[in-house]
Amino acid sequence: MDILNAIVAFSNFVLIPATSYGSQLALGALGVTMIYGILRFSNFAHGDTMAFGAMITILVTWWMQALGLHFGPLPTALLALPVGIVGCLLLLVVTDRAIYRFYRIQKAKPVILVIVSMGVMFIMNGLVRFVIGPGERHFSDGERFIISAREFKALTGLAEGLALRTSQAITIATAIIVVAVLFWFLNRTRTGKSMRAYSDNEDLALLSGINPERVVFVTWVIVAVLATIAGVLYGLDKSFKPFVYFQLLLPIFAAAVVGGLGNPLGAIAGGFIIAFSEVMITYAWKKVAGYVVPWWSPEGLVQLISTDYKFAISFIILIIVLLFRPTGLFRGKAV
């Protein structure tokens, strides 16, 4: 019974939250890594791209809610998602045409593009806050829980409760679907193969007749899809606040770099590594330890690092990986 309680407490406070957070980070890191692999720069505007896509989705969700449109037990935001993706894509294409293309034609160094993307980041950040305001916005509806802690306790008679929120289940399921489709696209379709060819050797790809503008456009489409889905899922699961997305940039980049920039598989692994480290290192193990080792009742909380230093963990992992394996765990491109 005690072991069961320990497993339930562990799942409730570590496993489920970290898995859904990891999925969100993985989707974000995939976007970053795609841009790095194909367009060859670190896109600092990615967090705010996510915020923009989520913002469009929220606005459409509100409009649908006002019309009385609902998606049964699922959040209405899922219905609004396609519009959000299109809106996000429009912004990205306009940005690319107006800004990035200029530097691409000049064959500017990646470091210049990084700084350019920072400028874009500030503009997007301002744009989002201008349209929807800096405050917290709620847009989730439908059933909140698949099973709530109280129901679980009544059902099983255990002392510990296990809550699974609809948003967490949707996050994990969506992430699996999106990743599967992305890998199928990159490995099996002609366009996907041409993108990988462009990524491996730009000149050779041009010689074999691949249209670079088309590759760039498809990349932005994929980035828009990934960023909007990641942004909406994070907003549904936690809360939508423009500034929070800006802060998300750090764990997302940590995930992409740890996995190996430019390597999609690495981005996914990196996302989960960062998420699980953050949650497990800041979790207070007192309760779980109490169930597993009943004769040991620790004075403190058995917590390695206070939750205030959550973001520091991304940094530490980033530094360790860069010291010992500069190209990331999955051998991405040289940074």
Added chain:
Amino acid sequence: MKKLFFAIVAVVLSSGESFADDVKLGIVLGFTGPIESLTPPMADAAEMAIAEVNESGQFLDGMTISAVRADSTCIDSAAATSAAERLVSSDGVKGIMGADCSGVTGAILQNVALPNGIVMISPSATSPGLSHNNNEDNGLFFRTSPSDARQGVVMSEILLEQGIDTVAVSYVNNDYGKGLSESFQASFANMGGTVTLNTGHEDGKGDYSAEVAALASAGGDRLVVMGYLDQGGSGIVRAALDSGAFDTFHFPDGMIGENLEQNFGSELDGSTGQHPGSDSPGTVQFADMVGDAFNATSPFTPESYDAAALIILAMQAAKSIEPQDYKDHILDVANAPGEEIYPGELGKALEIIMGGGDIDYVGATAVELIGPGESAGNYREVMIKDGTIMTVKYR
């Protein structure tokens, strides 16, 4: 030409004259920021007191008072200081009703009120750190709310009376949260309770599940959330409810407001809390006066009315609008002896003072200023039932 010159001088002088008939009071509250849903009724209440005095026409030979609002932001000391500085230097206010949150109140006091010699009466800054027992404030700072040293004791009593003797505490990491959590932990432990974990949270995060996981590990019969309603405090409550870590909560003043009912509704049934408030007849009269104009029971709203009223009455008692003159009269008008003054009787009070009489301002919150000029402390104990905040009793 000469005539024209004199005409201009006359016009300028006369307009200057009419300017001097008007006293300006600053209202410095966090109209944006983590308690933005609490501040509008507070400002309305202060302006209601001013309007009442203006209507009576009894103030210092028919002078009028006007209010100038400024945003304290509640958390940004630099912004609050410059807002207050603007009130003093460019608007020329003679007193400040404010500020609201303890951190910015301290900042304005140190950086603006002390150097310029301006009286401040805060309706809601409750940090024990603002009790200036050694006259560090030059007698310029008062508050119509009690210090959190008192709130900590009241909170402990409420919890222990319900048989709750182990709690976990999550406080907002600033002057208000720290001060209150320390005073609560000390008094709760003194009375035989146990605080399993007393830890801070930062405002403005997207996700508080990690903080709540630590609190859940520490355990406790109830979670005490000393935060801000429109900020991290609500985030902690949301995460605790979602993960099933805690079912009931206890809320001090910063967490009680309309948005608590709106955001959580009946999910919080059985939770308790308290905020400064009293059942003196003044509170009812105040609510009657307000009517539907704004929410008279919102926390710190009656305190704001009283704060503005005290400044005005002290000016009348000193027969001067200068802070250096009237600061010594605030305790006189607030406390016995004298005729008791309730809300809506400001005109009468001004008349009594003019006639040389003495008043004891009771106001909307049974004002009784003790020690270094702060309220002795009456609290309204509340419980959440069927998604609404109900009054249990006053203590």
